[in-house]
Amino acid sequence: MTLLAPAKPPVLPAAPARRRRDTRRWIGALYAAPTAFVVGMFFVVPLGLVAWMSLHHWPLLGPPELNAPENYAALSDDDLLATAAWFTLKYTVVVTVLLFALSFGLALVVQHRSRGVGLLRTAFFLPAAVGFASASLLFLGMLSDEIGPVNRILEAVGLLDGYVSWTSGSPNTALGSAVGLVLWRFAGFNMLILLTGLQAIPVDVYEAARLDGATSWQIFRRITVPLMRTTIALVLTLMVTGSLLAFDQFWILTRGGPDNSTTSLVMVIYREAFIELDLGSAAAISVVLLGVLIVFNVVQLGMLRRKG
């Protein structure tokens, strides 16, 4: 810790020093007070409130009424919720695998400083500066038949034969559109995080391995990956959490279609709350989703600790 006590000359008598230390504790608490207020008011209270709401019939307008455990019981009959949960899971697996592979690949490409690498890093990271909702609209236009170049380019290259309606044609093309969008928007950001892990590995470790005659694949498997475990865990957590909470990409790009095939869990929460006007039921789904995420994070941390 940096400062247990204020800088004090050792000749001072004990009592004023302690008083000064006490005052300093209060001053510290005072500086932390705005943080405590915002965290308490806008995080802790809503966290309790969402659990409380899930126990009530809570219409958007009008007084709430205790009805536990009806909101939770009703979840099992909700067909759309089941479809959405299954779809969200599938999406999470696909995105996490592809995004991780791409981000790691990019990080390896730009890990050593040389001519042009700075430009490459900027190019890969630049999409992250654009808002995700903006990026979704960008892809909507790019994949559209009206003004989008994608169909025409693919046709010219000979990969495509005739017109494909990417975002609404079929469940698979709709999912593919969203995955492409997410890869483009987030690969650079995750690349940057992975790069910090890569660069934290001391160079002599690599040199020692090379002297021992290790191949580059062996070095990658036995040195790079194990030494980057914490960073990899962080990136995977961000990807899984982000994918389980997917909203913008489906709300904007596919509108959850065709036939609700790309409706995500958070879209169901939104729908319950602001279309069905049933906040209690939306809160119940939120609580379940929250529980799943906390279990996931705890398991993940536990695995990390056991291996390390």
Place this chain on the structure above:
Amino acid sequence: MKKLTAAALAILFLFPLLWSAWASFRTPTGFSLENYSRLFTSDNGIRFEHVFNSVAVSVLTVGGTLVIATLGGYAFGRFQFPGKNALFLLTLAILMVPYATILIALYVLLGWIGLEDSLVGLSAVLIMFQLPFSIFMMRNSFEAIPKELEEQALIDGCGSFGILTRVMLHAVRPGLVTVGLFAFLTSWSEFFAPLILLNSTDKFTMMLAVVNMRTASFGAIDYAALEAGVTFMAVPCLLLFLFLQRSYVRGFMSGALRG
């Protein structure tokens, strides 16, 4: 060969941005500002108040985040006080509890305290989402300042606030740039939180207004005007990022992800 692949990838990543800018000026007969004029005049497009709202939310969020994270980072980095570790962990826990799950409750809570459909309420929520990253970042920045700097100011007769404003603020500037830029990029382009927390169209941010051009149109979507909206929203972010890139990436890599 490797260089060629990397260059091809870079082009692939830049292509959508360049295409969007190109498409925003493209008309059936050539290039003009027509798409932009439809963006700013059509019923569902961007109106002046939307620009104002976006700027207001960004200013409130960036300003609030900087003030709170500076004071909080100072407290966590330089002081001992009761409940310090608990509050720090609680702040980081915001990352673990994704905000989509508490926005329904925030919607109700803001209604109770008279901040429904309000830019101030939205900014308060956005500040809260920024705090884990910002507090972590600023705590590390304050911890890295050598003790001698503080002692010298103490001998010169500065109080703790004087030390903060006269000595420390200068030393933590790179951290502040990163925190501020991150808060701006998020608040300027955030979609889900305003979608939930703002109801009336004259309170909409630009992001909501542009998305509205897509979701509120039951007939044909005006894609060209949409791309004009995307470009208009993205240009400030891209310029600011390119301008501050060096300190942003450095701060991001050294402060935010240490440990």
